Amino acid sequence: MLTLSAELQARIVAHARADHPDEACGVIAGPAGSDRPERFIPMTNAERSPTFYRFDSLEQLRVWREMDDRDEEPVVIYHSHTATGAYPSRTDVSYASEPEAHYVLVSTRDPDQAEFRSFRIIDGVVTEEDVEIIAAGGSGSGGGTVGAGGGRVPAAE
Amino acid sequence: MAIELRIPTILRSYTGGAKAVEGSGSTLAELLSDVDARHGGLRDRLVDGAELRRFVNVYLNDEDVRFLGGLETPVKDGDTVTVLPAVAGGRT
Numbered sequence: 001m002l003t004l005s006a007e008l009q010a011r012i013v014a015h016a017r018a019d020h021p022d023e024a025c026g027v028i029a030g031p032a033g034s035d036r037p038e039r040f041i042p043m044t045n046a047e048r049s050p051t052f053y054r055f056d057s058l059e060q061l062r063v064w065r066e067m068d069d070r071d072e073e074p075v076v077i078y079h080s081h082t083a084t085g086a087y088p089s090r091t092d093v094s095y096a097s098e099p100e101a102h103y104v105l106v107s108t109r110d111p112d113q114a115e116f117r118s119f120r121i122i123d124g125v126v127t128e129e130d131v132e133i134i135a136a137g138g139s140g141s142g143g144g145t146v147g148a149g150g151g152r153v154p155a156a157e
Numbered sequence: 158m159a160i161e162l163r164i165p166t167i168l169r170s171y172t173g174g175a176k177a178v179e180g181s182g183s184t185l186a187e188l189l190s191d192v193d194a195r196h197g198g199l200r201d202r203l204v205d206g207a208e209l210r211r212f213v214n215v216y217l218n219d220e221d222v223r224f225l226g227g228l229e230t231p232v233k234d235g236d237t238v239t240v241l242p243a244v245a246g247g248r249t
Binding site: 096 | 214
């Protein structure tokens with residue numbers, strides 16, 4: 001299961017909306033071994049494409065070194081699909097190389113409702129997982145768990 | 158002095174868990190062959206025929222070797238070569 005704050009979820013969706021119709025991509029880093037996504041790092045899609053994404057290689061080197069220095073790892077790797085659903089494509093699966101990461105997919109094909117889903121991708125096998133959203137302030141109210149199959153995030157007013 | 162080769166998590170099964178190994182050579186191709194002699198199979202994960210695999214990024218110090226000379230990029234003692242998995246995908 002992926003546990004994520006409502007704020008970080010909103011930032012992923014906002015990045016995906018901002019770059020639409022191109023695919024957006026990025027990372028949420030967290031302390032190594034914690035499985036806690038904490039530090040939002042939007043990345044440049046070097047392809048600037050509606051059908052493909054690739055982290056800019058030099059930006060990736062910088063960000064990966066920074067994570068190493070801070071004893072962090074990429075807890076979440078996210079990207080958007082802008083005309084299809086939030087499910088990993090064959091290309092996504094063939095590139096997936098972080099067995100510990102949560103692969104988050106956001107679909108922006110519907111302008112009113114973003115589809116938000118999370119997957120593990122290990123040795124080419126895709127397994128969807130639940131997403132638990134923690135409300136801001138940590139009071140526990142307003143959040144909720146979304147079962148595998150996907151949550152929908154309404155467009156901001 | 159030697160050349161340091163930094164290994165990403167997913168390939169550390171080839172290095173007994175080590176984050177970095179050392180090797181020698183005058184080009185990236187020679188370095189990878191030298192390291193492969195002690196960590197068999199690693200080179201195959203990085204190289205396909207005469208090219209680097211598109212699923213990996215290889216850096217010489219701060220530069221992507223794709224913008225240098227690829228596998229023929231000259232390397233020397235004291236250099237650091239870093240391997241990272243490319244993060245990419247697409248619609249289909």
